[in-house]
Amino acid sequence: MxxxxxxxxxxxxxxxxxxxxxxxxxxxxxxxxxxxxxxxxxxxxxxxxxxxxxxxxxxxxxxxxxxxxxxxxxxxxxxxxxxxxxxxxxxxxxxxxxxxxxxxxxxxxxxxxxxxxxxxxxxxxxxxxxxxxxxxxxxCNGGTTNPTTPPPTTPPPTTPPPTTPPPTTPPPTTPPPGGPRVDNPYVGAQGYVNPEWRAKANAEPGGSRISSTPTAVWIDRIAAIEGTDNSQSNGPMGVRDHLDAALAQNAGYIQFVIYNLPGRDCSALASNGELGVDELPRYKSAYIDPIAAIQGDPKYRNLRIINIIEIDSLPNLVTNLNVAKCQTMNNNGGYVKGVGYALHKLGAVPNVYNYIDAAHHGWIGWDTNFGPSAAKFKEAATAEGATVNDVHGFITNTANYSALRNPHYTINTQVNGTSVRQSKWVDWNFYVDELTFAQAFRQELVNRGFNSNIGMLIDTSRNGWGGPNRPTGAGPTDTVDNFVNARRIDRRIHAGNWCNQSGAGLGERPVAAPEPGIDAYVWVKPPGESDGSSSLIPNNDGKGFDRMCDPTYTGNERNGNNLSGALPNAPISGAWFSAQFRELMANAYPPLN
Structure with a gap:
């Protein structure tokens, strides 16, 4: 079927x-x-x-x-x-x-x-x-102390102050990359490390092994643009705060996720947004315009600003029109116009690089979804004043778990004369991993009118699937289902499962230009941030409860009526999930040192 x-x-x-x-x-x-x-x-x-x-x-x-x-x-x-x-x-x-x-x-x-x-x-x-x-x-001595007298507030310096004050900017051996757009913004550039994520990672046992890895900053609501006023302790950083921190780090690039479309997340509930289905004008004026103004500040002209544009949006208009909210967003043009407006406004900044979300192979890898999705992306890329020149590339597998490579079989493998496409896992898909899908989809996008030099990104933050259950290539050969199940790298119960997947591990570390047509492997989903709560948790962030995040849920037609495979005791989407972070490290592939 x-x-x-x-x-x-x-x-x-x-x-x-x-x-x-x-x-x-x-x-x-x-x-x-x-x-x-x-x-x-x-x-x-x-x-x-x-x-x-x-x-x-x-x-x-x-x-x-x-x-x-x-x-x-x-x-x-x-x-x-x-x-x-x-x-x-x-x-x-x-x-x-x-x-x-x-x-x-x-x-x-x-x-x-x-x-x-x-x-x-x-x-x-x-x-x-x-x-x-x-x-x-x-x-510091590793213990605790009950001091009887307070220390001096300003101890005298041990040596005289320098006669010449230190310079205000670091002297890198080469100037930081930036300025006019380059073909691949990841090449020759050091990525920005989000200090808020780094602090959470460092608080976990062994987390310092990965805490200096560049991850993306998610702008998932209007309030996230400004962050919390500095007078409020421990408040989150805003867009300008992160950009200033990137300059202080002497980073070459910084990554943002633009994620607040009206009627967001139309086929699921865990990441419902703050804007209603008819609030496109507010999306433009209160969300995109302020972000574009900040990113366009000349202060940041030498920083490569990479925007991941609206995940979980355009592919829904191809595959999930049976869902009423998705049909509404298709009919009113909110997603197409919203993405087009974002591309147009943000793309006007000379040092900005826009990458549109392009789902993953387990979503649009079938022939009936593959071409129509590329066509829908082209429609959005030419809406609201945007052109294909505002699109630097596309990203696949954002915040998902699809394996990067499948070394133990290809889409052309046969088992006793039966194609692996006929297995329940592959289910007639034309791809068995993200790398082959991303490279093929890139060519389809070029065929649809996008520039021939567009690059692809693949989110590898949680698709490693290492640990003791990683297949070695051995196993039964009696039936195609047994053959595939013993050898597939992705150990999910079903490829339609997306929420806090049990057994997942960190994937390839971020790296520039790893394969032809691939601009970079990236960690856009910060490891340790939840996909959604495993039970209803009231909140003021517009985050709903989706049964696909409930480990007891037996599924729906989109995952073949299988168990969800989700971890228990998960917080709302975006909140820190310590148990998941530790499991991702334990199951990392390549393994952590």
């Missing part, structure tokens, strides 16, 4: 640099007003070095009583080392002593909480690591 019109394969909501690590366990005292609290901390200090310069990454974990403010100090062993530009803290240096104090949003650290800060620096001769840290004036 052909399932090509019921396999929506929904997806929700996003290279490790070499680093040397020094873990110094210690404690934090508190200001004079809290002098009798027991305090303690762990500090992790890592660097990414280049000739004459480096990036310092510092993670502070509070293992004592809650803090409302903190001051971190350490001393550079080499007198030539200088902090030049920092982020996520107020940085200063006197002689060899470095001081970092909290910002308004990361000053409160509960017991067990962490925050990550960093800086760009310069060195000559050598770049040894600091060997001692203090937090609020007390030397």
């Amino acid at each position: 052909n399932l090509r019109n019921r396999l929506s394969g929904r997806r929700k909501a996003v290279a490790l640099a070499g680093a040397s690590a020094l873990v110094a366990a210690g404690l934090a005292t508190i200001p004079a007003t809290m002098a009798h609290a027991a305090t303690g901390c762990d500090v992790t200090y890592t660097t990414n070095d280049w000739q004459g310069g480096f990036t310092g990454n510092v993670t502070i974990k509070n293992v004592g009583d809650p803090l409302t403010a903190w001051t971190l100090r350490f001393t550079f062993p080499n007198g030539s080392q200088q902090v030049q530009q920092g982020w996520s803290a107020n940085w200063s240096q006197s002689g060899s002593q470095v001081t970092a104090t909290n910002l308004s949003w990361n000053g409160s650290l509960g017991t067990g909480a962490s925050t990550s800060i960093g800086f760009n620096g310069a060195w000559s001769g050598s770049n040894p690591k600091p060997t001692s840290f203090t937090l609020n004036g007390v030397v």
Whole structure:
């Protein structure tokens, strides 16, 4: 039975640099007003070095009583080392002593909480690591302490201040990429590491192994554009905050997910948006226009800004018109016009690169969906003033789990004279993995009128499927179903399952130009962020409850009436899901070091 019109394969909501690590366990005292609290901390200090310069990454974990403010100090062993530009803290240096104090949003650290800060620096001769840290004036020693007297608020510098203040910008060996558009924005560029995601990853056991990986920033509501006012502690960063942080990191590119169409997520409920089906004017004026204005600030002209345009939208207009809300969005043109307007406004910024979401092979890999989807994308790319020149490429598998490669069989494999296409898993699809699908779909898009140099991205954040259950290529050969089930890399119950999948693992680390036609493997879905809640959780973010996120759900026509395969105890979409993050690390392929 052909399932090509019921396999929506929904997806929700996003290279490790070499680093040397020094873990110094210690404690934090508190200001004079809290002098009798027991305090303690762990500090992790890592660097990414280049000739004459480096990036310092510092993670502070509070293992004592809650803090409302903190001051971190350490001393550079080499007198030539200088902090030049920092982020996520107020940085200063006197002689060899470095001081970092909290910002308004990361000053409160509960017991067990962490925050990550960093800086760009310069060195000559050598770049040894600091060997001692203090937090609020007390030397870190891995325990807790009840101080009887408060530390001085400003200890005297150990050496005279430098006669010449440090420069305000780091001296990279090569100028940061940016400016006029290049063919592939990922080549030769360092990706932006979201400090908010990095802090959450670092708080997990072993999370520091991947916490310096570039991930995308999701702009999933109007309020996310500005973030939380700086006067409110621990509030989320806004678009400009992230762009400023990218400049401070000397990043070459930053990735945003543009994700707030009217009537969003028309065939599922976990990521319903804030805008109603008829609010296209508000989408334009209150959402896209402010983002375009910020991204167009000349301040960011040397930063490659990559936008992932509206996942879970246009493919629904091909495969899910039996759903009333999807039919409404098709009839009123909200998705096509909304995507076209976003492409037009954002594409007018010279250093912006737009990539349209293109589902995945388990969604539009059938002949009846493949060509019509390309045609729908072309329609959107020429709506509301947009042209194909506003489209730099497309992305597949965003926030999904489809395997990148399937090394143990191809679409042409036969078992006792029966094609693997006839197996229940493949179900007459023309593709068995994301790489072959993305390369073929790219050619289809070019045939439909897109520029011949468009590139594809593949989200590999959760499609590794490693661990002990990863197939080795062995198994039965008696029937095509047994053959495929024993050898398929994707271990989901059904390819239509999309929510918090049990057994999934981290996939290929982000890398530029890995295969012909592929601009990059990327982590657009930040590992550890939930796809949706496993039970109804009331919230003010417009996030509904979808039974496909319920591990007890026995399915519907879109997943062949199979179990959902979802993990239990999941929070709402976008919220941190610690159990999933740990499972993704455990099942990573390639494995983590």
